[in-house]
Amino acid sequence: MRIPLMATALALPLMPCALVAQTSPPAVTLDPVLVTATRTPERADQTLASVSVIERDEIxxxxxxxxxDAxxxxxxxxxxxxxxxxxxxSIFLRGTNSGHVLVLVDGVKVGSATLGNVPLQDLPIDQIERIEVVRGPRSSLYGSEAIGGVIQIFTRRGGGPLRPRLSVSAGSFETASIAGGLAGGGERGWFDIGGNFEQTQGIDxxxxxxxxFAGCGVDEPDKDGYRNLGVSARAGYAFSDRAQLGFTLxxxxxRTDFDGSIFSGNRSHSEQQVYGVEGTLRPVDTWxxxxxxxRSLDRYRAFYAETFVxxxxxxxxxxxxxxxxxxxxFTWIPGQIFTLGVDYQVDRVSGTIDYAQDSRRNTGVYGQYLGTLGANEIAASLRYDDYPDFSGQTTGNLAWGYLFEQGVRVSLSYGTAFKAPTFNDLYxxxxxxxxxxxxxxxxxELGVLGQLPIGRWELSLYQTDIDDLISFDATTMAPxxxxxxxxxxxxxSALFALMDWSLSANLTLLQPENRSDGPNRGNLLPRRPEQMFQIDLDRAFDRWTTGATLYIAGRSFDDLANRNRLGGYSLLDLRAEYAISPSVRIQGRLENALDADYQTAFLYNQPGRAFYLTLRYEP
Structure with missing residues (x-):
């Protein structure tokens, strides 16, 4: 396999960053607490899974x-x-299909049960507090779809003194947006409510x-606009140190315009709604x-619109x-956690298509052990999912890590996962x-990570084999x-902070190979670049903060036959911020500063150079 040798060569530019200085920098929080990897709170440096966390500050x-975009x-x-x-x-996690990523919003599973995808582009980022991305199989804790990993989105939590917020933005393609909210709480309670409105004329x-027929199959050279209206609410109360209750919305x-026809439509009205309630009880110290x-709702309505009609x-x-x-x-033994749980899910579909079956239920039972034995760390989980439509699915995950005295940890993991067929596939x-x-x-997966006085670094090498993938069979004219x-x-990946400078970089090398029988065997899976690299550099100057992001993607193909080539590209984004006062900031972002002409899907255009200006108020 070429990947290890290429990875070693391309990772070398990251290493000198560790030698920038020998002095002690200011304290920097590099290990946030996350819950998605194991369904229990743990620091990012403690989990044996490969994780990334995007906090509100970074957004x-x-x-x-x-x-x-995030x-x-x-x-x-x-x-x-x-x-x-x-x-x-479409989001491809570790080269798996876009439907192989489980997406949660505040612990609630979201997405379409007919198409099997999640319209992440419609979730308003102004209402998001943090995003946790767990790479690798997690069906042993969450069930179907978690083959490539799990993405969990958390809305703003609130708490503390009463704080209003407001932001106004405008920029290229006749884009304008406004967002605001109010957060606060007392000694035991917390709340946050927010809303946003955005619209843009867009591009063709x-x-x-x-x-x-290729791409969207039509020639409709017009601007395809977009409008988004978002609302969020989150509140909770801790009745005591042993009981609390929380609610999220x-x-x-x-509304999205797109290039389509009288058959598919060229305008969509869609809605995403997520409601959740969670209660936490601690009857005794060890339980x-x-x-x-x-409840989640995904509603999509298609229309065909013409001028003056x-x-x-x-x-x-x-x-x-x-x-x-x-x-x-259960924490009967210090340093060890035992988890037992059960999930129940009911999906119902409706609309203008009369499916042969319009509902499906699933019950999943899971268990997990997390333990530290000296320098050894162990994570083991097992789950059984019962679907009436097909035989039950048993999945498991086992991970072991060893922490050396130098602060370097080596880990090895093995996991199985599955994805249930969608309603479109079945009915x-x-x-x-x-x-x-x-x-x-x-x-x-084999992983190595280490801590440095000014940052951290991490390496992962993995292989995923997927069988029984659902594809169209020309002999039966059915999936x-x-x-x-x-x-x-x-x-x-590496992250460093020194004085007023912060630097992060990551490299991904992929061999997403089609192993199906037939003429396409050995080809690359569609729309997955073989190489991806990103570097971020930021610097603070008193009231000013400036930064730049360089993202490089290698070539990919848009089809299984690998005939439609998508060329590699580089994107440079520049940003700056000025603090007018402790409560008021003005920001500017120049996207695609080099005005690169590129496509991530065959014949679908991407925006060129664009500039956006934002004014933020938050005491």
């Missing part, structure tokens, strides 16, 4: 404009966009070819009980998902195959479990 410092450039993450702002985005999303209402319930309704797809959870954490009229089995995977893939990858 504002780097002036991200969407969730896909995720692009993280180790192991590639983003494919079908046009400009608001257009569908697609330069499709009607004959032969996130809602977005979206923590977590009860949770949630009322829009014509095309179709409706709706997913309603209810979830219940019970989790028990779409005239197309679905009710005899489909889940897609299954096995993964192995079937006939495809397979093998993905090998290497990730290197």
């Amino acid at each position: 504002e410092r780097r002036q991200f404009r969407s969730v896909p 995720l692009r450039g993280l180790p192991g993450v590639s983003v494919s966009g079908s046009g400009g702002a608001g257009q569908p985005s 999303a697609c330069a499709g070819r009607p004959f032969p 996130l809602s977005s209402d979206n 923590t009980l977590i009860l949770s319930a949630g 009322p829009e014509q309704f095309i179709g409706l797809f709706e997913t309603e998902r209810d979830t219940l959870g019970l989790q028990n954490d 779409y009229p005239g197309f679905g195959n009710p005899n489909l089995s889940p897609e299954e995977s096995t993964s192995v 079937a479990n006939i495809a397979s893939a093998r993905i090998r990858g290497f990730e290197a």
Whole structure:
């Protein structure tokens, strides 16, 4: 395999950063507490999983404009966009399919049960407090879809003195947005409410070819605008040190213009709604009980609109998902945690398509052990999911780590995962195959991480084999479990802080190989660059803060036959911020400063050079 040798060569530029200075820098928080990797709180340097965390401070410092924008450039993450702002985005985690990523909002599973995707571009980033990304299989804790990993989004929590906030932004492509909120709390309570509105004229999303059909399949050279209205609320109260209750809400209402036809429509009205409630009880010091319930709604309506003609309704797809959870954490032995839990989920679909079956339920039972034995760390988990549509699925994960005295930790992990077929796969009229089995995977990973006086570094080498992938079978004219893939990858990341400087860099190398029988065997899986590199550099000057991000992606292909090549590209983003007062800041961001012309999906355009100006107020 070429990856280890290439990785070593390309990772060398990161190493001199560790030798910048021998003096002691100011204290920097490099290890935030996260919960997604094990469903229990732990520091990022303690978990045996590969993780990335995006905090609210980073969202504002780097002036991200969407969730896909924030995720692009993280180790192991590639983003494919079908046009400009608001257009569908696909997230590929460690080279797996876009449907192989489980997405949670405040612990509630979101997404479409018909298409099997999550419209991350519609989740308002102004309402987000943090994003946790766990790379690698996690079906042993969460069930279906967590083959490539898990992305969990947390809304703003609030707490402390009463604090209003307001931001106003404007920029290229006739973009304008406003966001505001109010946060506060007392000794035991906390709350945060917020809202945002954004609209943009956008760009021409697609330069499709009607004959032969390619891209969006139409030639509709117009601006494809986008509008997003978001609302969030989060509140909670701690009745005592042993009991607390919390509530969360996130809602977005979206209108997106795209290049389409009278059959598919060229305008969509979509809604995303997520509700959650969670209660935590600690009857005794060694037992923590977590009860949770949630509901998510994904509604998509398609229309066809022409100038001076009322829009014509095309179709409706709706997913309603209810979830219940019970989790028990036991700490009978110091330094060791035992977890037992059960999840219950019901999916219901409706709309203009009459599915052969419109609901599905699943019950999952899981257990986990986390322990530290001297210099050894162990994480083991096992889960069984019961689906009435097909046989039950058992998945597991085992990880071991050893911490050397020098602060270097070596870890090794093995995990299995699966993805249940979607309603479209199983029951779409005239197309679905009710005899489909889940897609299954096995993964192995070797990781090394270390701490330095001015930062940290991490290396990961992994392989994932996926079998029974669902693909269209030309002999039966229906989906079937006939495809397979093998993905090998290497990730290197480093983070350093010295005085007023901060530097982070990461490198991802992938071999996402199609292992299916037939003429495409050995080809690259679509829309996954083989190389990705990103470096961020920021500097503070009294009231000024400046920064730059360089992102480089290698070539990829848009089709299984590897005929439609997507060339590599480089993106340079520049940013600056000036603190007018402790409560008022003005920010500017120059995106794609070199005006690179590139595509992440064949014939779908990407924005050129763009500038955005933001004024923020938050005491």
